[in-house]
Amino acid sequence: MSDPRDAALLTELGPAFLERLRAWMAAGRAGEGPVLARRDPLALGERWPGRFDERVAAGETGPRALALLEAALDAATHLHHRRYVGHQVATPLPLAALFELVGALLNNGMAVYEMGQLQTVCERGVVRWMADELGLGPAAGGLFTSGGSLGNLTALLAARQARTGSWGGGSNGARLALLVSEESHYSVARAAQVMGWGKGGVVRVPTDAAHRMDVAQLPARLAAARKQRREVVCVVASACSTATGAFDPLEPIADFCAEHGLWLHVDGAHGATHALSRRHRDVLRGVERADSVVWDAHKLMQMPALSTAVLFREERHALESFAQEARYLFEDDTLQWDGGRRTVECTKRGMALTLYAALHAHGAGPFRDYLDTVVDLAHAFADELEAAPDFELCTRPETNIVCFRHVPRGVAAGELDALQAELRRRVVDSGAYYLVQTRRREGLFLRTTLMNSATTLDDLRGLLEALRGAAREL
């Protein structure tokens, strides 16, 4: 039996793991192999059951670990594959993966400063840098947390505390509410439910033809909510929406919030990375006026999930989301450095150290280049779709999300939805591409998110050919 705690295991197995991962990533970027090979869950479960030997012979540990790695790669949706154009999940940088390994072994939990000293300092540094990129000003600050959903909840808890001071007293009997577009991510409505605001606590604002919040509707929605005796705390703007990548117009929304004394929260889980762009920053005009912004680094900053910044224009709000006392943990003199005061998590992964490492070792430039590359590609793909008579673009892309549908001649309008679903199924089953679908008010659309900097316009032309081919076979 080998000793599971022997540090030598790192160098005994490490090189083989790293070489296998390198080859797998390189093959994906070169377009080799399937993007996804569908595996039957029951067959997988039979091969990998929840039964374990009591002891394993010394010589078997390495082969067993490598066999499981092989199985994981075989069953993986290959995000590094150049023809992966599905969900908005990052293609993580190799250096980020290495620092995740560092974080896993150090396992410094960050709730209190002394349990994550460099992690805490790097988190503050990255937060400062992100706030500056957004233009939030010198008083800004924030925190990292485990995902955009938790980030939205954290920001909205701060909004509630700042506007009503209701921590510890529930909602003080008030019926609170937020205004948000009907295209917003479901985590916003979920956060309102978690806070006990009930169904009426989420007031939906209709969207315009481009799927952006229709700002002209805000006054009427606010008045209607107030008539229902709801105290509206904030407006949540999407930057951008998940389904089509539409950016709500932040400047007029900020004007509205200023006029009515409302907190402005910007859900920039996907789109806040546009702040780094040289060519595509305009979509965020007005973000510097937000009270809080959520920014997922595990989307357009190529970090492994989960890695989310919650940024406040005034740092003091970073301590308001969880304004309870936990004296056994937090000493007053270290208050400002103890991460656990700011987050749902007590123990937390050192996610910002990973992002800091990539920025430190590669520089900020490659992050700007990446954003511009994938968004430029989305524009080129949209041009291609507009020029093709048998494809219909949903809306002009503002980010790297492009939605469209195949409209071959002779297919009745009533059959278009079923056609898209069937084409997607066939193309994904073939392993050639991975894409998803989204329901719009106009019908069902195919949805691509161009996450991989190795993807080319030719790959996307190939996708259209694959869809045409699948349609011909029906």
Ligand SMILES: Cc1ncc(COP(=O)(O)O)c(C=O)c1O
């Ligand atoms: C706009 C938006 N907000 C929030 C989220 C939730 O983020 P996470 O998956 O990191 O919880 C997403 C996820 O896709 C999103 O697109």
